[in-house]
Amino acid sequence: DVVMTQTPPSLSVAIGQSVSISCKSSQSLVASDKNTYLNWLLQSPGRSPKRLIYQVSKLDSGVPDRFSGSGSEKDFTLKISRVEAEDLGVYYCLQGTHLPRTFGGGTKLELK
Amino acid sequence: EVQLVETGGSLVQPGKSLKLTCATSGFTFSNAWMHWVRQSPEKQLEWVAQIKAKSNNYATYYAESVKGRFTISRDDSKSSVYLQMNSLKEEDTAIYYCSWYFDFWGPGTMVTVSS
Numbered sequence: 001d002v003v004m005t006q007t008p009p010s011l012s013v014a015i016g017q018s019v020s021i022s023c024k025s026s027q028s029l030v031a032s033d034k035n036t037y038l039n040w041l042l043q044s045p046g047r048s049p050k051r052l053i054y055q056v057s058k059l060d061s062g063v064p065d066r067f068s069g070s071g072s073e074k075d076f077t078l079k080i081s082r083v084e085a086e087d088l089g090v091y092y093c094l095q096g097t098h099l100p101r102t103f104g105g106g107t108k109l110e111l112k
Numbered sequence: 113e114v115q116l117v118e119t120g121g122s123l124v125q126p127g128k129s130l131k132l133t134c135a136t137s138g139f140t141f142s143n144a145w146m147h148w149v150r151q152s153p154e155k156q157l158e159w160v161a162q163i164k165a166k167s168n169n170y171a172t173y174y175a176e177s178v179k180g181r182f183t184i185s186r187d188d189s190k191s192s193v194y195l196q197m198n199s200l201k202e203e204d205t206a207i208y209y210c211s212w213y214f215d216f217w218g219p220g221t222m223v224t225v226s227s
Contacts, residue, residue: 001176039214048209048217049149049157060215092157094214100175101147101159 002027004093006104012112013083021078021107023093028073030097037096040069040078043106044089053078083109114138114216118208121221124200128225132195134210134218141191142166145213148184148195150206151220160184160208163193178204200225 003026013019029036040053051060053069056076066081080087088111093104120132134146145168148160161184164171172184183196193210200223207220 041214048219050217051215054215090155094157094159096214099173101162103157103159105156 001100002029002095002098002102004095004102004104006091006093006107008107009105010108010110012110014112015083015085017083017112018079018081019083019109020080021091021093023071023076023078023104025074025076025095027098029076029095030073036072038069038071038076039094039096040067041092041094042087042089043092044086047089049092080109085111114212116210116212116216116218118210118218118221121208121223123224123226125227126200126202126225128200129196129198130200130223132197132208132210132221132223134193134195136191136193136210136212139212139216141186142188146184146186146193147211147214148193149209149211149217150204150223151209152206158206161195197223202226 005024007022029038036056038056041049041051043049052063057069068079070077090106090108092106115137118134124130143165145164147162150160151157162173163184181199186193202225205225209217209220211217
């Protein structure tokens with residue numbers, strides 16, 4: 001199975017601060033169709049997960065452009081510029097290239 | 113508006129069976145690849161199963177931890193996807209979510225396996 005390693009496990013931030021979360025995979029996530037199926041999800045407290053970014057850097061509809069994704073092959077980053085209160089929760093990376101699909105362990109974003 | 117709603121979760125004894133249902137609306141279900149994902153009490157997300165569309169021969173895929181015990185199926189006429197869970201173990205205790213392409217998720221249904 002592809003192991004997804006997320007760091008850091010938690011982040012304490014002030015509103016307006018920018019943060020980055022890293023996700024590294026144990027295998028390349030480039031698929032046979034040349035796409036890279038790396039997703040970022042946010043689970044707000046008491047809610048279901050919500051996808052923010054797919055295929056490394058494409059923002060889902062309605063996701064603020066404060067969020068951005070980057071990376072390639074095995075190394076990926078989610079950046080949040082100017083954190084707002086609604087951004088708090090647990091962020092997960094998820095690879096959709098290989099079976100079984102696998103999630104990172106999560107990064108909890110909290111208020112400082 | 114896209115909606116997914118899971119039902120069927122409950123408290124069940126080890127070794128017993130349970131069937132979850134995910135009713136959907138707001139999108140062309142017959143073309144959709146659907147997933148079941150679970151979240152343990154420790155909050156870790158685990159992909160459980162996937163079913164593709166009729167055009168993909170309804171191909172199914174499973175996590176190793178549930179292979180041979182769980183079966184994913186769908187009824188396109190009801191826009192619903194199912195998860196039949198047999199020989200349940202305590203480690204199957206989790207919130208079970210259905211998801212369309214990991215883009216849309218239901219609110220989840222709780223399954224507790226305990227004697």
